[in-house]
Structures are given as C-alpha cells and as structure tokens.
Amino acid sequence: MLDFYFDFFSPYGYIASTRIEALAARHGRGVRWHAFHMRSVMKDRLGLTQALTALPLKGDYIRHDIRRLARWLDVPYAPGDTAAFVNVAADRAFWLIHDQDAEAAKRFAAEVFRRHHALGDSPRDAQALMDIAVATRADLVDLPQALDGQACKDRLRDATDAAMAAGVWGAPTFIADGEIFWGVDRMPMLEHWLQHKEW
Amino acid sequence: MLDFYFDFFSPYGYIASTRIEALAARHGRGVRWHAFHMRSVMKDRLGLTQALTALPLKGDYIRHDIRRLARWLDVPYAPGDTAAFVNVAADRAFWLIHDQDAEAAKRFAAEVFRRHHALGDSPRDAQALMDIAVATRADLVDLPQALDGQACKDRLRDATDAAMAAGVWGAPTFIADGEIFWGVDRMPMLEHWLQHKEW
Numbered sequence: 001m002l003d004f005y006f007d008f009f010s011p012y013g014y015i016a017s018t019r020i021e022a023l024a025a026r027h028g029r030g031v032r033w034h035a036f037h038m039r040s041v042m043k044d045r046l047g048l049t050q051a052l053t054a055l056p057l058k059g060d061y062i063r064h065d066i067r068r069l070a071r072w073l074d075v076p077y078a079p080g081d082t083a084a085f086v087n088v089a090a091d092r093a094f095w096l097i098h099d100q101d102a103e104a105a106k107r108f109a110a111e112v113f114r115r116h117h118a119l120g121d122s123p124r125d126a127q128a129l130m131d132i133a134v135a136t137r138a139d140l141v142d143l144p145q146a147l148d149g150q151a152c153k154d155r156l157r158d159a160t161d162a163a164m165a166a167g168v169w170g171a172p173t174f175i176a177d178g179e180i181f182w183g184v185d186r187m188p189m190l191e192h193w194l195q196h197k198e199w
Numbered sequence: 200m201l202d203f204y205f206d207f208f209s210p211y212g213y214i215a216s217t218r219i220e221a222l223a224a225r226h227g228r229g230v231r232w233h234a235f236h237m238r239s240v241m242k243d244r245l246g247l248t249q250a251l252t253a254l255p256l257k258g259d260y261i262r263h264d265i266r267r268l269a270r271w272l273d274v275p276y277a278p279g280d281t282a283a284f285v286n287v288a289a290d291r292a293f294w295l296i297h298d299q300d301a302e303a304a305k306r307f308a309a310e311v312f313r314r315h316h317a318l319g320d321s322p323r324d325a326q327a328l329m330d331i332a333v334a335t336r337a338d339l340v341d342l343p344q345a346l347d348g349q350a351c352k353d354r355l356r357d358a359t360d361a362a363m364a365a366g367v368w369g370a371p372t373f374i375a376d377g378e379i380f381w382g383v384d385r386m387p388m389l390e391h392w393l394q395h396k397e398w
Contacts (some may be wrong), residue, residue: 045255048247056244057368061379068378071398072391169256179267180260185384192271199270 001030002176002194005168006109007038008094009087011066012184013172014117015075017110020174023187027194029176033106035094036163037156038171045164069184080115080122086129088156089147093129095155096141104138111136200229201375201393204367205308206237207293208286210265211383212371213316214274216309219373222386226393228375232305234293235362236355237370244363268383279314279321285328287355288346292328294354295340303337310335 004020006013024031042048053059070077090112098105111132116122123129126144133139146152163173167180174181174190177197181190193199203219205212223230241247252258269276289311297304310331315321322328325343332338345351362372366379373380373389376396380389392398 046257047249047254050246055246055368057363057366058245061366061368061381064379065381068398069388072388164256167256167260169254169260180263182260182264183384185382185388188387189268189271189384199267 001032002174002190003032003034003166005034005036005163005166005171005173005175007036007087007171008090008109008112008116009082009085010038010171011070011077011079011117014113015066015070015073015077016172016174016184016187017113018075019073019184019187021106023191024194027191029194031106032102033094033098033109034159034163035091035109035156036160036168036171037088037091040157040160041164041169045169076114076118078120079117080120082122084124085116085122086125089126090123090129092147092152092156093126093133093141093143095159096143096146096152097133097138099155100140101138104136104140107136108133108138200231201373201389202231202233202365204233204235204362204365204370204372204374206235206286206370207289207308207311207315208281208284209237209370210269210276210278210316213312214265214269214272214276215371215373215383215386216312217274218272218383218386220305222390223393226390228393230305231301232293232297232308233358233362234290234308234355235359235367235370236287236290239356239359240363240368244368275313275317277319278316279319281321283323284315284321285324288325289322289328291346291351291355292325292332292340292342294358295342295345295351296332296337298354299339300337303335303339306335307332307337 002024020031053062067077094105094109097108112123115132123132126147130143133143166175170182172184176190176193179193201223219230252261266276293304293308296307311322322331325346329342332342365374369381371383375389375392378392
C-alpha cells in the first residue's frame with residue numbers, strides 16, 4: 001500500500017488524483033486516500049496565513065504552471081470558481097463516506113476533483129456533494145444532514161492531525177514505506193522508490 | 200540561451216549547477232548564470248522571514264529530500280557548516296568576476312557550490328573565495344578588497360531586482376523563452392520545453 005494525502009482545493013492534488021492509482025498498480029500497490037485540511041496545516045504548523053496563489057510572483061507562476069503541467073500530462077483542466085467551491089465540506093464528506101466504504105470514498109473524491117478542476121462545475125453546497133455521491137454510488141451517508149454535525153468536523157480535524165503526525169505539511173503528499181514525497185512533480189521519484197526501494 | 204538563477208546557499212541550486220550546462224547543450228543552448236540574494240526575495244516579496252529548513256515538518260522533509268535526491272541523481276553531497284559559509288559574499292563575488300568574464304564566473308560558481316555542498320569545505324571569508332577564484336582561473340578581481348565596496352553590494356541588489364523583474368521568486372529558477380521553471384525537480388519539464396517549445 002501507499003498513502004495519498006490531498007485537499008480538494010489543490011489543482012496539483014487534482015492532477016495527482018488522476019494518476020496515483022495507475023502508478024501504484026504498476027508496482028502491485030494499492031492506495032489509501034486521505035483528505036486533510038491544508039489551510040490549517042499552513043497556519044498552525046508552517047505559520048503561513050496567505051494562500052500561495054495570493055503571494056506576489058509565486059501566485060502568477062503557479063497559475064501558469066498548473067495550466068502547462070495539465071497540458072503536458074494530458075489532464076483536462078478548466079477550474080470552477082474557487083470562492084464558491086465548498087472545499088472543506090468536501091474534505092469532511094470524504095471521511096463520512098470513507099468510514100462506510102473506503103473505495104466508494106475514492107470514487108467520490110475523484111469526481112469532486114474532476115467537477116471543480118476539470119469541468120468548472122464546483123460543488124457549491126451539501127446537496128451538490130450529495131449529487132456527486134449518488135452519481136458515484138457513494139451515497140452511503142445523508143450528506144446534507146451529516147455535514148452539520150460536530151462529529152464530522154472532528155473527523156477532519158483528526159485526519160489532519162494524523163497527516164501532520166505522519167510528516168505531511170503540503171498537498172499533495174505521497175508516503176510509501178515511510179518515504180515522504182511532496183508534490184505532483186515528485187511522482188517519478190515515488191515511482192523510482194516503488195521499483196527499487198533505494199536511492 | 201537560457202537563464203539559471205541561483206543562490207549559493209541552496210542545495211537544490213547546487214544539484215542544478217552540476218546538470219544545467221549539459222541539459223542546455225543537448226538542445227544547442229548556452230546558459231547565462233545569475234546569482235541573486237534569495238533571502239531578500241523571500242522577505243521583501245514573499246513576506247517569509249524564516250528559512251524553509253527552520254519550518255516544522257517541512258524542514259525535516261527538505262533535509263531528508265536533499266540527501267535522497269543527490270543519491271538518486273548520483274551527485275556528491277556532503278555539505279559544510281551553513282553558519283560559517285559566506286554565502287552572500289559568494290553571490291557578490293560571482294558578479295565581480297562575471298562583469299569581467301561570464302565564463303570565468305561560471306567556473307567560480309560551480310566550484311563554490313561544490314566546496315560547500317559536496318566537499319564540506321565551506322568558504323569562510325573573502326580570502327577563501329579568492330583561493331577558489333585562483334583555482335578556477337577566475338582571479339580577475341582582488342576579491343578581499345573589492346568585496347568591501349558599496350558598488351559590489353549594489354551589484355547584487357540590482358541583480359536580485361532584475362531576477363524578481365523577470366519573475367523569479369525561488370531558487371533555483373530556470374527561464375527559457377519566457378517560460379519560468381522553479382526547482383531542480385522541474386528540469387525534465389524544462390527539457391521538454393527546449394525540445395518541443397509547447398506543452
């Protein structure tokens with residue numbers, strides 16, 4: 001197995017989501033998917049309060065880089081309105097589904113990524129997330145009701161703490177046999193690890 | 200031609216320095232080398248006052264990552280004492296030499312990188328930089344004397360401003376035909392660009 005840590009807001013995580021299962025399968029591995037709340041890691045652990053895309057220079061770079069990277073890797077990319085996207089609710093919905101059926105949660109996550117980053121059809125509320133759950137046969141939970149509960153907020157907080165405890169500080173991150181890889185551009189290095197188990 | 204922006208403190212820049220000329224040559228390109236003062240870009244433009252390696256989690260990751268990346272790419276890595284390394288003086292010395300002979304400045308830069316990051320023999324003062332200049336036939340300037348002048352401080356400041364004006368916010372950065380690539384792990388993407396000129 002290997003672990004894939006993501007937050008739905010990240011376009012690099014979206015690109016990774018379209019490729020990680022095939023990469024792992026080439027080496028006989030399965031993938032455990034983990035949504036976490038990147039913003040709280042940035043604020044609480046890294047002391048960064050601004051989104052990277054809000055930084056001068058770096059923000060412009062990232063916006064251009066995502067587009068060329070998606071074209072290079074032949075991954076559809078046409079993002080929706082980030083401000084309208086209920087990113088944190090999607091992170092929480094992932095865990096509500098996951099705790100019933102981890103494979104269903106993966107299908108749900110892949111589709112949430114695709115709707116926001118590739119179709120420009122960002123889920124805007126709990127009902128839209130429920131519609132995606134139905135479409136991906138991941139309708140194991142009444143999302144509009146469950147997302148209101150404290151338990152599901154705690155679940156994402158616990159998952160985020162667990163990610164940090166595993167050494168995660170950015171998204172996407174991959175962990176295989178204790179080796180941590182940050183960033184979609186490190187997938188070739190992850191693949192080298194899976195093949196050779198040494199550097 | 201393509202442009203390579205670096206600051207001597209960065210181990211990722213060191214790794215890039217061992218590979219960028221061969222990469223460019225494979226595509227019939229030369230390389231212009233540019234030292235810049237990364238710390239002032241981080242502080243003035245990105246609002247980051249801590250070194251990345253001082254961040255929790257991320258710092259541990261980077262220390263491990265550099266070692267495995269160097270092993271993976273078969274680049275010698277055994278760094279010296281960062282606190283003792285006169286990194287900014289080396290940046291300034293680069294430009295003093297560069298303005299006499301850009302090729303000599305490259306030889307000097309490659310050797311400064313190697314001494315600090317691969318041999319653990321960090322240049323600790325202007326005389327040590329002068330010794331490297333002599334060893335690399337880049338002794339075009341009396342470094343111990345010239346490094347005291349205001350002109351050479353201004354030269355590095357101007358070079359750093361020029362780097363930012365070109366869109367540089369991290370080290371190492373490569374620019375080819377206006378396409379900006381941040382990070383040694385983007386060298387394969389840079390190579391794709393040089394080969395295909397499209398995404």
